[in-house]
């Protein structure tokens with residue numbers, strides 16, 4: 052079995068879906084499971100729908116219709132007339148979403164978020180599956196929620212591996228080509244859950260793990276894993292091979308080309324991961340596998356933007372000890388902050404965080420009752436793996452360095468300004 056994963060960028064329009072079939076010509080379709088994300092930026096648009104439900108009800112219907120229109124246009128590009136059954140099927144999915152909002156009684160934002168955003172993947176995979184069948188690539192559409200079982204931690208659900216393993220093992224026997232969704236699952240009450248934004252790579256790994264797949268291919272809008280994100284760095288180099296460990300490190304520090312949870316399940320079963328370009332499917336791309344090393348051995352740069360640097364010192368200039376640190380971390384955990392870097396000295400403690408749930412002001416208020424607090428908003432963390440003194444110099448050029456941490460393999464530099 053092999054697992055292929057197509058992200059939003061690869062299926063953002065009809066051309067993309069046609070291109071997907073070109074990729075399948077290269078990979079073949081025997082014993083293949085295809086994981087597909089929501090098309091283009093659909094998940095972002097569905098997030099707006101959720102916000103409208105809570106904060107601007109008058110915009111709710113029009114925001115849903117806009118997403119429906121986007122998919123209808125793709126359908127019209129793929130099929131010449133709207134008598135194809137798929138038009139009805141997609142329309143029904145949007146009706147389901149509208150009905151959900153009509154009957155929903157829950158006030159829980161995260162729950163409603165998950166019941167909503169899953170429609171992006173349901174719609175995209177329905178379209179891809181129908182199109183492939185239509186051109187003769189016979190496949191079965193699988194509702195991933197039937198097999199990926201999770202806890203009830205909506206928006207960031209944890210996979211329940213035993214249940215999922217069981218369901219995949221018995222639910223997917225003897226099928227040749229399967230089209231399914233990334234990112235989504237369901238809880239014990241069969242309510243929809245999601246695995247965290249950008250989680251489709253992880254879904255591919257979950258299927259691979261449970262099916263003992265031979266290989267996983269994720270198809271991207273870049274040649275493979277590069278030594279830096281080409282959106283922020285010039286002259287990037289393709290990393291032809293990587294060890295699991297190095298790939299885990301890169302994604303941990305913020306290389307968003309692979310979702311951070313993807314690699315562990317693959318490493319456990321030693322399943323190789325290929326990261327390749329959906330536009331050049333015959334090119335080598337990146338292979339991550341047992342026994343491979345970083346090649347070429349170049350410095351790898353990772354940029355995390357929009358960080359908040361908080362520096363704390365005790366009000367009476369006493370030492371910052373275990374008790375303080377434990378209290379600070381309890382607060383960070385409570386307000387769901389993502390901690391990306393910490394630094395402490397005798398009387399101060401600094402932490403670089405992301406605030407995905409916009410709880411910063413509440414956190415600061417709490418911290419101020421116990422500490423002197425200084426805040427730098429909108430700072431960046433540059434991480435260089437496999438650094439050289441030249442690469443550090445390049446990063447520090449024209450920037451105010453607020454913190455610098457160096458270990459044997461990694462340097463992290465917190466800066467105030469970004470060049471680009």
Ligand code: ADP
Nearest residue numbers: 058059060273275276277279280282306307308
């Ligand atoms: P998907 O379509 O599967 O969701 P993503 O958009 O999440 O794909 O990942 C591809 C993007 O990741 C690229 O367009 C690139 O901007 C970004 N990226 C970040 N770091 C790297 C890196 N080290 N190498 C390649 N791409 C990277």
Ligand code: ASP
Nearest residue numbers: 088094234248249250251
């Ligand atoms: N569609 C989801 C997102 O945009 C999952 C994914 O694409 O990986 O976050």
Ligand code: MG
Nearest residue numbers: 058059060249
């Ligand atoms: Mg993505």
